[in-house]
Amino acid sequence: MERHLAAILIADVVGYSRLSQIDEEGTRIRFQADMKDIFGPRIAEYSGRLVKTMGDGLLVEFHSVVDALRCAIEVQQQKAKQNASAPSEQRLEFRVGVNLGDIIVEGEDIHGDSVNIADRIQALAEPGGIAISGPAYDQVKSKLAVGYASLGEQTVKSIGEPIRVYRIVLDPAAAGKTIGVRKKRRSWRVPAATAAVMTLLLAGAALWWQPWTLIHTPAAVTRLAYPLPDKPSVAVLPFINVSGDKEHDHLAEGLTDDLITELSKVSGLFVIARHSVFAIGDTPGKIQDVAAELGVHYVLEGTLQRAGPRLRINVKLIDAVSGLSLWAERYDRQYADLFAVQDDVIGKIISALAVKLSEGERDQLARIPTGNLEAYDYYLRAEQEGITYSDVETYRRTLSFYQKAIDLDPNFANAHAGIARVAVDVWRNDYTYLWSAAVARKIAYDAAGQALKLDANNARALAVLALLQLVDGRETEAMDSANKAVQAQPSDAEAFGNLALILAHTGNHEQAIVEMEKALRLDPSPPPSFQLLAGIVFYTARDNERAIPLMEAARDALPNAEPVHEYLTAAYTIRGDRVRGGDEAAKLLKLFPDSNLTYYGYLYDYWHDEDLQYHLDGLRAAGIPEWPFGFEGAEADRVSGSELRNLVTDKTWVGKHKNGTDFIQYFDKSGNTAYRSANTSITGVTEIRDDRLCETFAGYFLDRIVCGYVYRNTAKQDPTAQYVHVTPQALKFFSLAP
Known part of the structure; x- marks a missing residue:
C-alpha cells in the first residue's frame, strides 16, 4: 500500500433514482454524456485522475486542491447553463465535495478517511453546488475568485471528529469573501481564579453539549409528555404560508404533509402524525413546549412563499432539548423544483440525524409522486379536505379532487390510494347516498389495486386492501397486507391502527x-374517527377502561355516527353501567330506529364467534331488539314449509315498509325476484333455508345473502296487510296481489 497527500473530488447526481424511474435509459445516457463532454475534459485540463465511477457518482484524484476546485467550479457552471434550457425531468444536477488529505492507494483505487470526508462533504452541498473541507479552504481561500460560506463544524457519519465545511459562492460580488464566520470578540482581562472557574465550567458544558447526539438534559427530558423513543424523534410543524394569499395555504399544508409522509417511510426515525402536529400548530409557545407536548427530540419548522413561478422556502431543524438549531436552509427555486427541494430537505434531515437508510428506503424516497404539478396540486387539495366521518359533502369534494389528479396523471398512485380510502369508508359505514355498499367495495378494491400496481409499497392502499380482505374472511391475506403497510411506512399511525383492528x-x-398503543404514540392527538377506531380495538380486546374515554371523545365530535353509539351502548353495559348503556341505546334507536341484533350479527359475520357474542350480549342487555323496529313475531304465526314456498312461487307482494314506503315484489318459479319502490328498482335471487326466506340483491348489503322470516299479521300492526316480512334490514307489511 502507498500513502500520499491528495485533493479528492467526489460528485453525485441529485435524485438519480427518481430520475431513473421516470426514464431509466435516458437518465443513464445523460449521465454518460456528462462524463464524456463535461467532466472528462475538465478533469484532463486540470491534471486530475478519474479513479472510478460509482453508479451515479464519480471519484477523482488531483495533485492540487486549487486545480480540483477549479475543475468543480467549471463543471457546475457548464451544467447550470445546460440545465437552464432542459426540461426538469431531464436535468442532472450534481453535488460536489472537495477535500485535501492523506489517502491510501491500492492499485488504481484510493481509500481512507480523507475519501470518506469528501463523500460526506458532498452530501452537504446544495444541488448544483460545491462544498469543501476546512483543509481545502485553508489552501484556496485567497487563490480563486469565488466566495465562501462557512457551515461551521459538522459531525458526519463514520468520522470521529467534527469537520469544518464551507460552501462555494459563485456570485462575483462575493469573490474573496467568507461569510458565516464568527468574529473574535474583544478580550477582557479577568483574575486568574475567575478564569480557572470559567475554564472548568466551559469544559463541563462542552462535555454535556453535543447537539448531534441523543444526549438529553434531565430537566428538559422530564418535561416531555411521553418517554423519548429509542430512535431520533421528529415533529414536522405546519409550514407557514407567508405569501399573503390564502390560495397557497394548501401548498404549505401539502409540503408539511409530504415531509411527514416521506420521513415516515424511514425505519430509523420516529415521526409524529399529521393530525397531532396540525392540532398543536396554532398553539402559542416555544419550540421546547411543542416538543414536550408531543414527546419528541427534534422539531422541523419552516415558511413557504410562492410568487408566480418562484418558490421560496425557509426550513430549520431544531434540537428541542437544547434549543439549538442543527440545520437551516433557504431555497429560492422554481415551483417546478418543488420535489427537488423536498428531496433535499429530507436528505439533510437524515444526514443531520445520522440515520442509515436501507436500499429499499432509498428507492422509496427517490420516487416522485407525479411528474404533473397540476395533478399534484389537485391531490394536495384533496388531502387538505380530509375525510370527515359521515360528511358527504367533504367526501364529494375530496373525490372530485382525486379524480382530477388522476385525469391529469393516470399513473399517480397516491391519488388512486386516496379514492380507495374514501371508498372503503363509504363501504364500511354504508353511506348509500354516494354509492351502494357493493359499488363502494368494488371501487375500493379497484382503486387500491391500481395504486399498488403503480407503487407496490403504497401504505394507504395496502391498509385499505387489508380491511377489504378481513371483511371477506381472508384473515391471512389481511394480516400480510396490514404488516406490509406498516413496513412500508413505519411511522404511519393509520397503518398501525388498521393492523391493530385486524389483530383484534x-x-x-x-x-x-x-x-394500537404504537399508533396513539405516533398520533397523540388523533382525529375523532381515529379515536373511535382505537376505542373499538380496546373494546374488542376487553379493555373498556381505555376504550370508553376514546369513544366518548369521538361521540362529542361525531354525535350522529351510528358506530359511536353502538359501541358505547355495549361498552357501558358490559362495564356494569346500565344507566349510561340505556341512554346510549335510546340515542342509537332514535337516530337509527331499524338498529337490531340480527343486522349486527350479519354485518360482523367475519368476527370470531366469541367476539361477536360478546358484542351482541352487551347490546342485548342494553335493550337493542333482535329485529328492526322492535318487532317480535309469535312462533305460532310464523309461516314455514310448503306455505312459505307457496308465497314465493310465481307470486307478487304488494305492501308498505314500516317507514311508509310503498313497494311491490315479484317472485318467479325459478327463484328469481324483482323489487320496486319509488326510488329503488333491483333484481335478485331467493331460496328457502330452514323456514327462512333468503335473498341476495347485487349491490346491496355487501352482496351477501340476507335471511328473514314471514309471519301472519295476526297482530294487525298494519290492518290492510296479510303478512309481515322481517329481515335484518327491513320490516315489510304485504298482501298477495290478486
Whole structure:
C-alpha cells in the first residue's frame, strides 16, 4: 500500500433514482454524456485522475486542491447553463465535495478517511453546488475568485471528529469573501481564579453539549409528555404560508404533509402524525413546549412563499432539548423544483440525524409522486379536505379532487390510494347516498389495486386492501397486507391502527393493544374517527377502561355516527353501567330506529364467534331488539314449509315498509325476484333455508345473502296487510296481489 497527500473530488447526481424511474435509459445516457463532454475534459485540463465511477457518482484524484476546485467550479457552471434550457425531468444536477488529505492507494483505487470526508462533504452541498473541507479552504481561500460560506463544524457519519465545511459562492460580488464566520470578540482581562472557574465550567458544558447526539438534559427530558423513543424523534410543524394569499395555504399544508409522509417511510426515525402536529400548530409557545407536548427530540419548522413561478422556502431543524438549531436552509427555486427541494430537505434531515437508510428506503424516497404539478396540486387539495366521518359533502369534494389528479396523471398512485380510502369508508359505514355498499367495495378494491400496481409499497392502499380482505374472511391475506403497510411506512399511525383492528378481529387481542398503543404514540392527538377506531380495538380486546374515554371523545365530535353509539351502548353495559348503556341505546334507536341484533350479527359475520357474542350480549342487555323496529313475531304465526314456498312461487307482494314506503315484489318459479319502490328498482335471487326466506340483491348489503322470516299479521300492526316480512334490514307489511 502507498500513502500520499491528495485533493479528492467526489460528485453525485441529485435524485438519480427518481430520475431513473421516470426514464431509466435516458437518465443513464445523460449521465454518460456528462462524463464524456463535461467532466472528462475538465478533469484532463486540470491534471486530475478519474479513479472510478460509482453508479451515479464519480471519484477523482488531483495533485492540487486549487486545480480540483477549479475543475468543480467549471463543471457546475457548464451544467447550470445546460440545465437552464432542459426540461426538469431531464436535468442532472450534481453535488460536489472537495477535500485535501492523506489517502491510501491500492492499485488504481484510493481509500481512507480523507475519501470518506469528501463523500460526506458532498452530501452537504446544495444541488448544483460545491462544498469543501476546512483543509481545502485553508489552501484556496485567497487563490480563486469565488466566495465562501462557512457551515461551521459538522459531525458526519463514520468520522470521529467534527469537520469544518464551507460552501462555494459563485456570485462575483462575493469573490474573496467568507461569510458565516464568527468574529473574535474583544478580550477582557479577568483574575486568574475567575478564569480557572470559567475554564472548568466551559469544559463541563462542552462535555454535556453535543447537539448531534441523543444526549438529553434531565430537566428538559422530564418535561416531555411521553418517554423519548429509542430512535431520533421528529415533529414536522405546519409550514407557514407567508405569501399573503390564502390560495397557497394548501401548498404549505401539502409540503408539511409530504415531509411527514416521506420521513415516515424511514425505519430509523420516529415521526409524529399529521393530525397531532396540525392540532398543536396554532398553539402559542416555544419550540421546547411543542416538543414536550408531543414527546419528541427534534422539531422541523419552516415558511413557504410562492410568487408566480418562484418558490421560496425557509426550513430549520431544531434540537428541542437544547434549543439549538442543527440545520437551516433557504431555497429560492422554481415551483417546478418543488420535489427537488423536498428531496433535499429530507436528505439533510437524515444526514443531520445520522440515520442509515436501507436500499429499499432509498428507492422509496427517490420516487416522485407525479411528474404533473397540476395533478399534484389537485391531490394536495384533496388531502387538505380530509375525510370527515359521515360528511358527504367533504367526501364529494375530496373525490372530485382525486379524480382530477388522476385525469391529469393516470399513473399517480397516491391519488388512486386516496379514492380507495374514501371508498372503503363509504363501504364500511354504508353511506348509500354516494354509492351502494357493493359499488363502494368494488371501487375500493379497484382503486387500491391500481395504486399498488403503480407503487407496490403504497401504505394507504395496502391498509385499505387489508380491511377489504378481513371483511371477506381472508384473515391471512389481511394480516400480510396490514404488516406490509406498516413496513412500508413505519411511522404511519393509520397503518398501525388498521393492523391493530385486524389483530383484534382475528383473536390476537394482546398484540392488538400493543399495536394500537404504537399508533396513539405516533398520533397523540388523533382525529375523532381515529379515536373511535382505537376505542373499538380496546373494546374488542376487553379493555373498556381505555376504550370508553376514546369513544366518548369521538361521540362529542361525531354525535350522529351510528358506530359511536353502538359501541358505547355495549361498552357501558358490559362495564356494569346500565344507566349510561340505556341512554346510549335510546340515542342509537332514535337516530337509527331499524338498529337490531340480527343486522349486527350479519354485518360482523367475519368476527370470531366469541367476539361477536360478546358484542351482541352487551347490546342485548342494553335493550337493542333482535329485529328492526322492535318487532317480535309469535312462533305460532310464523309461516314455514310448503306455505312459505307457496308465497314465493310465481307470486307478487304488494305492501308498505314500516317507514311508509310503498313497494311491490315479484317472485318467479325459478327463484328469481324483482323489487320496486319509488326510488329503488333491483333484481335478485331467493331460496328457502330452514323456514327462512333468503335473498341476495347485487349491490346491496355487501352482496351477501340476507335471511328473514314471514309471519301472519295476526297482530294487525298494519290492518290492510296479510303478512309481515322481517329481515335484518327491513320490516315489510304485504298482501298477495290478486
